[in-house]
Amino acid sequence: MRKLRYREALREAIAEEMERDPNVFLMGEEVGYYQGAYKVTEGLLERFGAERVVDAPIAESGFAGLGIGAAMVGLRPIIEFMTWNFSAVAFDQILNNAAKVRQMSGGQFTCPIVFRGPNGVARQTGAQHSQSFDAIYAYIPGVKVVAPATPADAKGLLKSAIRDENPVIFLEDERLYGVTGEVPDGEHLVPIGVSNLVRQGATATVVTWGKMLPAVLAAAETLGREGVECAVIDLRSLRPLDLAPVYASVAETGRALVVQEGWPYGGVGAEVVDRLQRECFAQLRAPVLRVTGRDASMPYNKHLEDLSIPSAETVVRGVRAVLAY
């Protein structure tokens, strides 16, 4: 085991897969000469050359479309969005093309492509830089969606995503890039569609993913000191979901809370709640609650931004609300 930063784990995954498969290439804004807007791709241009680490003109819909065309004829592109917010410009290519190529062609053509970049709130970057795209992309049949919370999962899931035969939406996080964690030596793959029981606990079940995991774990520590033991499940994959460990935990706790950074309306958290009320109705002793971002575009103002996103404190309050029912 070594300790790596989240961004280093991602870089290692990209480099290993580019080494393994000559059809893998990376394209995006600032990925080459500038070494990546968040330095995820540092050193890759020197190592793999300008034909495989490609600085693209500023046109998300353009390089998303190029990547899809290249994937349809045999390459395995990794397309970096400087942030997922800018993927809005490329949405038609992802929604109407990448996600549908396999199905609409009757399986004649496939689109093995990874779209990746930071998702969600970066802190004080305003509404157009701060959105969570989890729900938007997880809604679409034909794509897989993953959101790793740790360096080990970042590496293992990215390697799996690059090898996947389907388009994969890979949601990273600007505020996780510098986080350090243990990453197994050697070949390390984390399968897509498998959640992770991160913390055991018999009092309440907390389900989350991505950047909310550290806040949830901090809340669980706080509650643990009061004798409230929370099981924490990191979904890791948002499509397909793996809820078997959630059901098993809820069978024990009878109480569940879902924590997501994004807007409350619909979404992945709502999907989890729907599944829970159908699958665990008899075991539930309280309604399943959610702690989410506020239902407004993100302000730049720090105080108002703090109030807009979940924190360890609001998660603690959420768990208490579930327990108080």
Next chain:
Amino acid sequence: MTETIAGFEAATGLFRVLDDAGGVFPGRDPGLDDATLTQIYRALRQLRLLDEKMLIVQRQGRIGFYGEVKGQEATPIAAGFALRHDDWVFPGLREGAVMLVRGFPLATYVAQCWGNGRDVQKGRQMPSHYSGRAVNQVAWSSCIGPQIPQAVGAAWAMKLQGHDRVAVGFFGDGATSQPDFHNAANFAGVYKLPALLVCQNNHWAISVPSSAQTASASFAAKAVAYGIPGVRVDGNDALAVYTVMREAAARARAGGGATLIECVTYRIGAHSSSDDPSRYRKQEEVDAWVAKDPVERFRRFMYARGLCDEARDAALTEALSQEINAAIQEAEASPALRRESLFEDVYAGLPWHLDEQRSDLVGRAPAKGHGEH
């Protein structure tokens, strides 16, 4: 750009090989042998006749939609002959028939419009969205333009893999207003990719005239801004389109980069079976273009060359008619799709949540549980 069209005002002129009477302009004969010319003529006639019959089929309610090619046959047919079989084709609405020239079976092609068990796309596309993996042709996207950067992406792949293949993206004059056109031309220019961007300027994007799409001197002239050659060619002249595409493809194969080709043509028919063009354009305009009909012009050329005459033409009409009738009959009689096929090809494999949906549809318990893989 090349020896054949050297000195020609590529982006604002109009490159022609055939005159209106079917004669050949001096020095412009591409030198095709009689057998190939006969095949081109046959393919043009086949596509015209196929349209006529399929439109009747649509009017009879046997298929839901049809996109006629009438008046624009020269470009897809010439492309089919100008390209190599391993080149990639990304068509728009009116270029599906490139694949017919490249050996795709007619009955299977027609079955796409029924979307039944014979359709290689398994009924997932509306009619006139043809594709065939066997002939390197993908289907277009119903939004206007996305196939253009995809074609450039395929060209990128050809370059990266060291193939001397080209990728061709087709689109209409209306599509040049889309960001996707700009993206495609820009990336193709910046990366010097083996791509042909072929604009069929048929003068109408449904009811919007090409004069309302751009203030540019021509569509080909837009190439200047992307640093790639632009050629304006008579799109009703199969031999002119053949010549230009052949040369652009050869240049691309040799590492010379992309070309924007504007094929000047006219949509004689409606935009689709859902459109009535008499509501927005004058019959005199249509009549003027009917006089330049690409199939009729090629017919005059064939007669002048002595490669066809009325007797042989009548026999060809009869043969094509029988062939198309048989293909339509065969396509229509093909088996239905299994209802379970609804969930196939959404992903490689069947994830548990689709297994759950499938089980719900067919009324039996799911094979896999939540989160089982």
